[in-house]
Amino acid sequence: MIREYITMKARILVVDDDEALAEMIGIVLRNDGFEPVFCADGGQALEVFRSSKPDLVLLDLMLPGSDGIEVCRQIRGESDVPIVMLTAKSDTSDVVRGLESGADDYVPKPFKPAELVARVRARLRPGEQKAPETLRIADVTIDVAGHLVTRAGERISLTPLEFDLLVALARKPWQVFTRELLLEQVWGYRHAADTRLVNVHVQRLRSKIERDPEAPEVVLTVRGVGYKAGS
Amino acid sequence: MVSDIKQVPDLPAGKSSPSDPELSSSTPQHEGHQQGAPGVPEMVSAPEAPAAPPRNLRWLLNRARIWTRRSLILVLRVSRLVALGVRQLRPALRFLWRSLVRRWRRSLEFRTVLTTLLLAVTSFAIVGAYLSNQIANNLFQERLSQAESETRYNVKQVQDTFDGAQVTDQSSVITLVYDTLNAVEGRGSVVQRRYVFEAMPEQTKPRNRWVESRASDQLTVRVIPPELRKAVQEGGKQQFWASTQFPVGNEDHPGIAVGNKVTFNGTVYELYLIYDLDTAQKTLDEIQSVLWAGGAVLVLMIAAIAWYVTRNVVSPVSHAAVVSEKLAAGQLQERMVVKGEDEVARLGASFNHMAASLQEQITQLATLSQMQQRFVSDVSHELRTPLTTVRMAAEVLFDAREDFDPINKRSAELLYHQVERFQSLLSDLLEISRFDAGAAVLDAEPQDIFQVITHVMEGAAPVAAEYGSEVRLSSRQKHIIVEMDSRRIDRILRNLLLNALEHGEGKPVQISVAANADAVAVSVRDHGIGMTAAEAARVFDRFWRADPARARTTGGSGLGLSIAAEDTKLHNGWLQAWGRKGAGSNFRLTLPLQQGGVIAKSPLLLEPADIELPGTTPERQMLVWGSGSGSLGQVAGTAGRMATDLHPKDLNTEIGEEK
Numbered sequence: 001m002i003r004e005y006i007t008m009k010a011r012i013l014v015v016d017d018d019e020a021l022a023e024m025i026g027i028v029l030r031n032d033g034f035e036p037v038f039c040a041d042g043g044q045a046l047e048v049f050r051s052s053k054p055d056l057v058l059l060d061l062m063l064p065g066s067d068g069i070e071v072c073r074q075i076r077g078e079s080d081v082p083i084v085m086l087t088a089k090s091d092t093s094d095v096v097r098g099l100e101s102g103a104d105d106y107v108p109k110p111f112k113p114a115e116l117v118a119r120v121r122a123r124l125r126p127g128e129q130k131a132p133e134t135l136r137i138a139d140v141t142i143d144v145a146g147h148l149v150t151r152a153g154e155r156i157s158l159t160p161l162e163f164d165l166l167v168a169l170a171r172k173p174w175q176v177f178t179r180e181l182l183l184e185q186v187w188g189y190r191h192a193a194d195t196r197l198v199n200v201h202v203q204r205l206r207s208k209i210e211r212d213p214e215a216p217e218v219v220l221t222v223r224g225v226g227y228k229a230g231s
Numbered sequence: 232m233v234s235d236i237k238q239v240p241d242l243p244a245g246k247s248s249p250s251d252p253e254l255s256s257s258t259p260q261h262e263g264h265q266q267g268a269p270g271v272p273e274m275v276s277a278p279e280a281p282a283a284p285p286r287n288l289r290w291l292l293n294r295a296r297i298w299t300r301r302s303l304i305l306v307l308r309v310s311r312l313v314a315l316g317v318r319q320l321r322p323a324l325r326f327l328w329r330s331l332v333r334r335w336r337r338s339l340e341f342r343t344v345l346t347t348l349l350l351a352v353t354s355f356a357i358v359g360a361y362l363s364n365q366i367a368n369n370l371f372q373e374r375l376s377q378a379e380s381e382t383r384y385n386v387k388q389v390q391d392t393f394d395g396a397q398v399t400d401q402s403s404v405i406t407l408v409y410d411t412l413n414a415v416e417g418r419g420s421v422v423q424r425r426y427v428f429e430a431m432p433e434q435t436k437p438r439n440r441w442v443e444s445r446a447s448d449q450l451t452v453r454v455i456p457p458e459l460r461k462a463v464q465e466g467g468k469q470q471f472w473a474s475t476q477f478p479v480g481n482e483d484h485p486g487i488a489v490g491n492k493v494t495f496n497g498t499v500y501e502l503y504l505i506y507d508l509d510t511a512q513k514t515l516d517e518i519q520s521v522l523w524a525g526g527a528v529l530v531l532m533i534a535a536i537a538w539y540v541t542r543n544v545v546s547p548v549s550h551a552a553v554v555s556e557k558l559a560a561g562q563l564q565e566r567m568v569v570k571g572e573d574e575v576a577r578l579g580a581s582f583n584h585m586a587a588s589l590q591e592q593i594t595q596l597a598t599l600s601q602m603q604q605r606f607v608s609d610v611s612h613e614l615r616t617p618l619t620t621v622r623m624a625a626e627v628l629f630d631a632r633e634d635f636d637p638i639n640k641r642s643a644e645l646l647y648h649q650v651e652r653f654q655s656l657l658s659d660l661l662e663i664s665r666f667d668a669g670a671a672v673l674d675a676e677p678q679d680i681f682q683v684i685t686h687v688m689e690g691a692a693p694v695a696a697e698y699g700s701e702v703r704l705s706s707r708q709k710h711i712i713v714e715m716d717s718r719r720i721d722r723i724l725r726n727l728l729l730n731a732l733e734h735g736e737g738k739p740v741q742i743s744v745a746a747n748a749d750a751v752a753v754s755v756r757d758h759g760i761g762m763t764a765a766e767a768a769r770v771f772d773r774f775w776r777a778d779p780a781r782a783r784t785t786g787g788s789g790l791g792l793s794i795a796a797e798d799t800k801l802h803n804g805w806l807q808a809w810g811r812k813g814a815g816s817n818f819r820l821t822l823p824l825q826q827g828g829v830i831a832k833s834p835l836l837l838e839p840a841d842i843e844l845p846g847t848t849p850e851r852q853m854l855v856w857g858s859g860s861g862s863l864g865q866v867a868g869t870a871g872r873m874a875t876d877l878h879p880k881d882l883n884t885e886i887g888e889e890k
Binding site: 018020021024025027028031088109110111112113114116178180194195196223224225 | 619
């Protein structure tokens with residue numbers, strides 16, 4: 001169903017120093033109709049990224065040469081392309097650090113092939129056919145079809161994931177979203193996942209769209225439940 | 232004439248007034264006071280009183296009344312102030328008392344010094360009392376024997392003079408008696424003894440009895456104790472004595488009165504000689520004050536010595552206490568200061584030795600355990616990457632198993648399942664190593680516990696369906712907001728629920744939730760094979776299994792409950808197990824509502840009250856979960872329907888309806 005929207009094979013850059021794992025990931029991705037590109041060295045990751053122009057990056061957090069987190073930051077510095085981290089560390093601090101450096105999602109090792117593919121698909125999802133629609137939260141205006149967010153005429157640049165998160169909240173300003181619900185709607189998780197994903201991305205979103213991230217007006221926290229759009 | 236003589240001690244105005252200002256102040260004369268001259272003797276002011284005009288007197292009376300009223304008001308005010316002061320002072324006094332009590336309990340030094348002080352004061356009081364009593368006795372005895380012998384001599388002199396007298400007319404008799412008696416007082420300016428001379432009552436009055444009584448200056452017969460008089464009157468020729476008090480100038484002096492009988496012209500007189508004990512009293516006072524002062528100085532010195540000695544002994548001990556407290560708090564480099572070679576120094580040296588070896592051991596242990604934990608963590612991490620590859624390969628093979636021959640197909644299946652198991656074991660091991668390393672941190676925020684419970688029930692639904700067990704949730708509350716790390720609580724509850732399903736033998740599993748003021752409890756109850764109390768005590772041990780021979784059906788790592796226990800500990804909560812063979816088991820998780828809160832009592836019972844006791848009716852068993860009347864917010868649903876049926880919202884409406 002989703003694949004219908006993918007007219008050509010999506011290209012995926014796999015940045016991993018473990019050749020066996022990279023090869024295995026390649027087999028699985030190819031099996032599901034993706035086109036993998038490999039890079040084993042973090043130092044060359046940016047070059048390969050520039051030359052191959054992938055639709056998504058699978059990034060190992062522990063890389064020789066340069067740190068996965070550093071690579072993530074570099075890529076995020078010049079592109080909004082979805083980044084999914086592969087991580088052997090499920091320690092809170094590492095995951096949060098990875099997400100804060102710009103990754104959209106992460107898959108903890110060891111993962112199932114189906115899990116990996118599902119994560120990749122969810123990030124590649126081009127989104128529903130967007131009707132021309134304008135949403136407002138507080139003083140922020142969202143042009144859904146144009147993928148444009150403005151505040152007082154000033155454009156705010158958001159990654160696709162942050163945009164999706166904001167739109168999900170803005171569409172139903174009366175509803176309080178639990179983290180699980182947001183994981184399902186924005187990240188496409190069908191089962192339980194790490195709610196820290198939501199926390200970190202909400203923080204990042206706030207840092208971009210709030211006047212004062214300490215006293216949010218656009219994305220509000222509902223104690224004990226989740227988040228909702230401000231009015 | 233006789234009456235004149237009788238008034239002798241009071242009368243001679245010229246003699247008494249200059250030396251007697253007391254008289255003027257004791258007589259209630261308004262004028263004397265109001266004229267602002269209280270020092271003016273009565274003799275001067277008295278003649279003016281009748282001469283004062285009546286108007287002036289009335290004015291004075293008015294003034295007096297005003298002043299009385301004013302002074303009354305002043306007294307009232309002062310007393311109110313004093314009462315206020317006492318009331319204000321009471322908390323301060325109480326505080327002082329408490330701090331003293333605390334000092335007494337906590338400070339050996341203070342206690343020793345205070346005890347020494349009290350004991351010293353007591354012993355000095357006893358010794359001082361004994362000494363001053365002894366001295367007083369001796370002084371008195373000495374004076375008494377002197378008085379007795381002097382009296383004997385003087386009385387004999389008087390009697391001899393009277394016996395040899397050849398006078399018959401009144402004036403010469405009076406002169407003789409007065410002279411004789413005055414001679415008794417002794418020569419010189421200092422009066423050596425005083426006398427009281429009184430005719431014995433109940434005698435027929437001889438014709439020439441002109442002298443009725445006579446006494447020294449300021450004295451009357453009233454200063455003689457009646458017992459002494461009685462003894463003298465009834466006794467024969469012997470002497471009697473008694474202690475007495477008599478006025479000298481403005482004050483009363485203690486004295487000894489020695490009484491005798493004297494005969495003159497056929498009349499029997501009582502003659503009392505009174506000896507002043509004032510000097511003796513003064514000496515005694517002086518000795519006593521010296522004793523007091525000496526005692527006080529000695530007591531203070533003893534207190535100072537006690538303080539000094541105790542301090543010398545206690546200060547190393549308290550120093551050691553401070554140092555060991557610091558050591559216990561983790562400042563392992565802390566040491567005692569060692570001076571000299573005495574016992575205290577030996578204590579310090581051995582203390583330091585102990586601290587050094589402790590420090591060494593602890594550092595060694597810490598390094599060792601750190602290394603071990605690092606190792607476990609590194610191994611787990613290093614294993615993960617190849618494991619991922621293996622797992623993916625296994626899954627690719629597993630997915631394609633239909634194309635294989637039976638042997639390869641089964642191999643692919645085995646490979647797939649065992650890789651799964653290996654992976655869960657590895658992740659549990661890693662989790663445990665994280666706890667052991669102290670690297671696990673609580674990521675707590677307020678959340679509704681029902682959200683977590685529903686989530687766990689949804690997740691366990693396929694497993695419950697597999698076992699054919701029903702999972703029931705019952706609670707009287709709708710929402711319970713708990714400050715918790717929901718990821719960890721989810722893991723604990725999932726573990727408990729899967730455990731209950733695994734051992735529940737297809738019978739219903741009951742989840743109960745309740746909260747009180749400071750804690751929330753979730754209990755998971757199964758009615759399966761159960762376990763003994765000894766097994767329940769070991770159930771949280773790592774890799775422990777009640778029956779090693781039992782098939783590992785769900786393929787748990789054996790670490791699930793240990794991790795649950797660690798997760799609970801991180802929340803400062805309780806995780807307890809109860810079980811009985813054949814009656815199932817009950818696991819209860821109790822969490823503080825606020826992190827850092829203390830659980831006083833769990834809102835749920837650990838031992839489920841639904842256990843069949845002899846004589847208990849099924850109806851009574853039903854009351855268990857609600858712990859109230861029949862208003863149980865119990866919701867039942869098959870495991871498969873849980874996702875829709877057991878949402879907290881639905882639960883609320885059900886509870887609402889029941890109410």
